[in-house]
Amino acid sequence: MSSSPIQKVALAGASGLLGTPMLHALLDAGFTVTVLTRHSSTATFPSSVAKVVHVNYEKLEDLTQALQGQDALVSTLTTFSISTQELLIDAAIAAGVKRFLPSEFGSDVSIPALRAMPMYKDKIEIDEYLRSRCAEQGVHMTWTAVYCSCFxxxxxxxxxxxxxxxxxxxxxxxxxxxxxxSPTDWVGEAVVGVLRHADETANREVRVSGxxxxxxxxxxxxxxxxxxxxxxxxxxxxxxxxxxxxxxxxxxxxxxxxxxxxxxxxxxxxxxxxxxDFGGKTDNELLGLRxxxxxxxxxxxxxxxxxxxxxxxx
Ligand SMILES: NC(=O)c1ccc[n+]([C@@H]2O[C@H](COP(=O)([O-])OP(=O)(O)OC[C@H]3O[C@@H](n4cnc5c(N)ncnc54)[C@H](OP(=O)(O)O)[C@@H]3O)[C@@H](O)[C@H]2O)c1
The missing domain is CATH 3.90.25 (UDP-galactose 4-epimerase; domain 1)
Structure with a gap:
């Protein structure tokens, strides 16, 4: 990945609580951003967004088409449709996306007792699916899971x-x-840090604390x-x-x-x-976060x- 830095970023869920500040952080950082939004969505986006694509999250072809040419996909999809990301992962791989950031952005779900809590079931399933798909032979997509504790x-x-x-x-x-x-606008900056440090953040969890x-x-x-x-x-x-x-x-x-x-x-x-406090060990410094x-x-x-x-x- 070091030969071609991430420039084109797709953002799914860009109109949400986290997605809105995330979109602004990505645009401010100079990424070329494509927004994925539902056909039923009434959300509007700033004119500096390169492309807004209305998608059906249940259609692989739709999603694959929307993700053509993207270097990375950041998902800030709602807590209530986490499983939607399974098809999004398949589509990102099919479209040749290099990095996928799933809609995590919370507690440190690598902690076994936390992983066992019912509320994280969908996130864990997606996490495991993403890791296993990225580990398949011939798949060149990598992942980063961002844990930032409570917004x-x-x-x-x-x-x-x-x-x-x-x-x-x-x-x-x-x-x-x-x-x-971590305030939501600060989490946007953390994701910018991940995308700018793509090699160091490939296939791992990143812990950040505002x-x-x-x-x-x-x-x-x-x-x-x-x-x-x-x-x-x-x-x-x-x-x-x-x-x-x-x-x-x-x-x-x-x-x-x-x-x-x-x-x-x-x-x-x-x-x-x-x-x-993540045991005092975060990736803030690596990501250049204030x-x-x-x-x-x-x-x-x-x-x-x-x-x-x-x-x-x-
Ligand atoms: N750490 C914390 O304190 C904390 C707090 C809240 C959330 N979170 C996490 O942050 C992430 C984002 O959550 P959020 O609260 O920002 O999300 P959200 O505002 O509820 O929704 C984000 C976007 O998801 C899309 N969406 C809504 N319903 C959908 C559906 N049924 N199917 C597909 N897409 C749908 C919408 O975008 P379009 O209308 O553009 O399609 C929406 O704007 C989640 O992983 C959540 O668990 C963390």
Missing amino acids: LDWGIDNKFYLNLQEKKCTLYDGGDFPTAT IDISQREILSIAQEVTGGAEGWTVTEASAQSTYDKSMEVFEKNPSNVWGWVMGMLVQGIFGKGFTR RVKKEQVREYLERAVRTGKASKTF
């Missing part, structure tokens, strides 16, 4: 770290240890931006018992996704032996207080 903006907006509106916070396992968190920060530190900043600690209700819980409760909900009613998903995420992000500063964490929280949404708008 900071998503975690604020979805009351994962704390509840800004009701001034409530549950600190898990004491809340004093650093955990990795900032390692404890939940208690996030709470402290949140209290500052909401006028002080007064009025806040702070409780504590163990990540394990939160997970156990979510498993009970899952076993009774798997379709009640919002009833169990957060408890599993809590364990995956804060639990002892789970993602936390750390997110605490002042920037404050900006996300301030924006959430001011506008009701922590995520940047594009």
Whole structure:
């Protein structure tokens, strides 16, 4: 791969929570970007996008045609259609795409106990399928799985770290240890780093962290931006018992996704032996990433207080 750097990048799911900042990061970095979007999608894209291709994710020929001439395919497809990527992998191989980044972008699913959680089933199946297809004789596509822990903006907006509106916070396992968190726009920069370091990131997981920060530190900043600690209700819980409760909900009613998903995420992000700060070992330096500063964490929280949404708008 060293002879021909990645220049043409296809992005599937470019209109989503992660896909939108990802698209802007790829365009800002100078890649020639082709967007794959569903026929049914009403999404619109910036004029600097080289091509927008409407596809049927259930048609191999459609996808193969759309991916002709692309060096890399980044998938930010929704959590609710992860399995869709199986055909996308086949199409990318058939079209001669050199690198595939699946829609991972979360906890470190290489951790066996995390891999065993029901919520990761589809991602694990795709991960295994991608690895096995890339290992086939005669297949020249490589893969990179990006683990970035919880998105900071998503975690604020979805009351994962704390509840800004009701001034409530549950600190898990004491809340004093650093955990990795990465804003979605920063994850876009991480993917740019992967594509620019294609040789070093081939056929492996990449771990990145915008900032390692404890939940208690996030709470402290949140209290500052909401006028002080007064009025806040702070409780504590163990990540394990939160997970156990979510498993009970899952076993009774798997379709009640919002009833169990957060408890599993809590364990995956804060639990002892789970993602936390990736053991302090990330690929940030290799990818040339600048750390997110605490002042920037404050900006996300301030924006959430001011506008009701922590995520940047594009
Ligand atoms: N680490 C974290 O904290 C965190 C948080 C949330 C998500 N994630 C992960 O980030 C990745 C992207 O998630 P997201 O929340 O950004 O996705 P999303 O906003 O829900 O959806 C992304 C895009 O997927 C396409 N899409 C939607 N429904 C589809 C369907 N049924 N079939 C095919 N495509 C469909 C749409 O694009 P078009 O309309 O253009 O077709 C949509 O804009 C996932 O792997 C997710 O698990 C991580």
